[in-house]
Amino acid sequence: MIIMEDNFSTKLQDKTYIALGSFDGLHKGHMKLIKEAKKMAKDNKGKSMVLTFKDHPLNTINKEITPKILLDNPSKAKILEENEVDIINFINFDKECMELSPEDFIKNMLHYYNAGGFVVGFNYRFGYKNLGDIDLLKKMSQEFNFNLNVVSPVKYLNEVISSSKIRHILIDDGNVDKAKKMLGRNYFLKGNIVRGKQLGRKLGFPTVNLNYNTKYVLPRGGVYYTLIEYENKLYKGITNVGYNPTVEDKKLNIETHILDFHKDIYGEDIVIYFSKRIRDEKKFSSLEDLKHQLKKDKSFAKRQSM
Template identity: 40%
Template structure:
């Protein structure tokens, strides 16, 4: 897959079938849209493409981060590549694109730059200045200009409309066990392991701590059954997300205890994969009570992992 990060880079490309959308979660609905795009491109002898933004338009328009990310940019690109897409147009939502009218968006971007011959979009896709463009305008323009538009119906699983908004809500409420059903994968967050307060080490449960990435949606405070991915290996683990109220640390962190693991990970990159929530975060009267609860949490997680 060839990735283009600016309009200026997009040169000498072949005609395309383009999947239109933000694809911020590349969930199962997005995947279906992309698969149909790829299939149509192959049948027509064209190149398949996905058009998305590196920054969320709503955050740009609001002037602050109002929408949290579900995926890291590299993960997003990797998942799209795995669907056998030829081109990824991953552009910044900048002043130029922001102020394109819906008509110019179609002509100056989709047709002139992307060489679009067909496009796929969701039923609620909007584009152009003040989001005035919609699928009906694409269809009307396509009839006039000679390109095809395919609008996908709402994609539902268990009567739930699969959307990034719905998935963000699941994660924020700690319902991480449902993510795989709608995303096709478990929810993960990652980062560099930093030095914590070392309380876990003193009570027999050393943890690898990563700071919260403010751009990412994070699970609600609590204890979770997880996998810790390090150096290409998936290790069974248990993870606390929260502020550790028993010891008075008020900064939200993610701290993971990896079972049967004794390597030093400070400064290393890890990924935490969330499987199921065990309980909410609790403030205990003392560290001894906390230690007893952690032992129970570990037993619950080990039983889940069958170790």
């Protein structure tokens, strides 16, 4: 797969068939668009491309209201490569890009990327102030003779799947199981391990503390059954997202007890896949009560499938 960061300066020789969108979560709705772009490319003996922004456009327009991210760009590239996309292009949403008219946005892709067709979602908007819409795309497809596929929404339990919906489900509800149904995979966080207060070790439940990026969506505070990826191997885990109310910690921590794991991995990288919410965070009257609950949580985790 070719990874580009190109704002209409590189001319491509191969005919490309481009999926357009934010692709901020690569959820099931996004993956349907990508599947259709791959099919269009195959049918026309061209290359499939996913064109999206390097950073969320609101980072340029108004940082204060930029949503938390569900996926970073390296993770997007990895997922798209696994799905056999030919090209991903992360466009830089700068002032010039922001002021590009809808017509010029499409014309640039026809000229520079030799676009033979586009795949978009049912509510896709584009160009300066989002003035471009499906009607304009249909009109331009006839004028410039390119293929156009407008994909209908993908639903789960009669709800349209969207990144904002998934953010709400994770942040407000902590319903990681429902988020998984919409994403098509477990929601995950990644980062390196930093030293904590060592309280878990004293209780017989040693934990690792994730040094997380605050730009990411964090699931609602609570205790989760998780899968931990370390050195390409998966382990079962119990992850607490929160403030450890029993010991009155003021910093939000993401602490994980990894089952049947005894290595010292401070400074190393892990990925935490959130599989099921076990319970809310709770203040216990004693450390002994906390220890008793942790045994129950561990027993629950042991019974789960990988």
